[in-house]
Amino acid sequence: MPLVPCRACGQQVDTSAEACPGCGATNPGHKMSRQQRDLIVTVVQVVVATIILFVAGNMAWNAVGPVVKQQMNKPAP
Numbered sequence: 001m002p003l004v005p006c007r008a009c010g011q012q013v014d015t016s017a018e019a020c021p022g023c024g025a026t027n028p029g030h031k032m033s034r035q036q037r038d039l040i041v042t043v044v045q046v047v048v049a050t051i052i053l054f055v056a057g058n059m060a061w062n063a064v065g066p067v068v069k070q071q072m073n074k075p076a077p
């Protein structure tokens with residue numbers, strides 16, 4: 001198993017270690033904690049969902065928009 005410096009204290013720890021034997025930090029062999037990784041995954045998902053909604057909304061507006069504008073520009077009877 002490869003050894004890497006603990007992200008908190010710098011002591012050499014196994015990459016598979018769940019806690020640093022020196023300082024007790026969780027996942028010492030990983031650049032970021034599991035919570036941070038989960039947070040990044042969540043943020044990416046929200047951003048991707050926003051982009052998809054924006055693109056889909058834009059496409060829907062391009063399809064429906066001209067009809068709506070036409071209806072709105074019609075003089076009242």
Ligand SMILES: [Zn+2]
Pocket residue numbers: 006007008009010011020021022023024025028
């Ligand atoms: Zn440590």
